[in-house]
Amino acid sequence: MKNPLRSRSEVILRGTVVCALVIFFVTFFVIPIFMVFGGSFFRWNPLKGQLNFLGLDNWKRVFTSDLFWRSMGNTVFFAAVATVFRVVLGLALASALYSRLIKHKSVYRVLYYLPTITPLVAVAFVWKFIFDPRIGLLDQLLNTNINWLFDSRYAMVAILILTIWKDFGYAVIILLGGMYSLPQDCYEAAEVDGAGAWQRFRRLTLPLLKPTILFIVITSLISYFQTYIPVMVLTQGGPGTQTYLASYLIYEEAFSKYNFGYASALSFVLFIFIALLTGLSFKVSGKSDDT
Numbered sequence: 001m002k003n004p005l006r007s008r009s010e011v012i013l014r015g016t017v018v019c020a021l022v023i024f025f026v027t028f029f030v031i032p033i034f035m036v037f038g039g040s041f042f043r044w045n046p047l048k049g050q051l052n053f054l055g056l057d058n059w060k061r062v063f064t065s066d067l068f069w070r071s072m073g074n075t076v077f078f079a080a081v082a083t084v085f086r087v088v089l090g091l092a093l094a095s096a097l098y099s100r101l102i103k104h105k106s107v108y109r110v111l112y113y114l115p116t117i118t119p120l121v122a123v124a125f126v127w128k129f130i131f132d133p134r135i136g137l138l139d140q141l142l143n144t145n146i147n148w149l150f151d152s153r154y155a156m157v158a159i160l161i162l163t164i165w166k167d168f169g170y171a172v173i174i175l176l177g178g179m180y181s182l183p184q185d186c187y188e189a190a191e192v193d194g195a196g197a198w199q200r201f202r203r204l205t206l207p208l209l210k211p212t213i214l215f216i217v218i219t220s221l222i223s224y225f226q227t228y229i230p231v232m233v234l235t236q237g238g239p240g241t242q243t244y245l246a247s248y249l250i251y252e253e254a255f256s257k258y259n260f261g262y263a264s265a266l267s268f269v270l271f272i273f274i275a276l277l278t279g280l281s282f283k284v285s286g287k288s289d290d291t
Helices: 003-039 057-063 068-099 106-116 120-131 137-142 155-180 184-192 197-208 210-225 229-234 245-257 262-290
Strands: 042-045 052-055
Touching: 003 262, 042 262, 052 184, 057 210, 057 262, 068 106, 068 155, 068 245, 068 262, 106 155, 120 137, 120 155, 120 197, 120 229, 155 210, 155 229, 184 197, 197 210, 210 262, 245 262
Parallel strands: none
Antiparallel strands: 042 052
């Protein structure tokens, strides 16, 4: 027989936890979103105490800004390329670590994952020296004389190299965990039937890992659409506007020009875009699970 006092205390505890979560969510998510949306209708400069109503002027400026559309194009390109390399490299290295040929697997797992947990600002400053055309290690290794960060042909490539190097270890660990959870009897049956390593990978591993790969793709796209630290440290959006990303544009407008109203409109447009992208990704993921 249940103790009524204990049951009542459990109900009170659960109610307290739910209320705390609701308060946390409203305070740190809902209220800031409404503040950003409301601020987008004003000329808003907190340093000057300026808050002048502009109506839809900030929104009109967003959709008529060449720099905004260029930054969105750069962001889509950056996110797509970084995600593809993250998944492909992660899958290749996870498959290598999963095989019986590699020894000391725990050492490799640690080495691959170390860049992921290293602070991005510190990594970006190290890579800034690596890309330096005078003292940089990369030009010396490649025997080239490329000004990586100030040449419009290579600046975005440099940011992608940094991003891919830092992030592929995340995909390695997630995919490796997914591989260890796969049913071994399927592989044993396929091996008995004479299926080679490539056939087992293409017909068993890839289909079974599809939910894990979709999870990595979704989280990667959401993360990369909010990237700005590598741009801030390495190129400051240059040369010209070649490496402007949407998040960096928001950072520049808010914290360099203190134009919080326009930055709010930019950030809300980016928020809607990421929300739509996330919804589409989950829809595709749901359809793949059904099939």
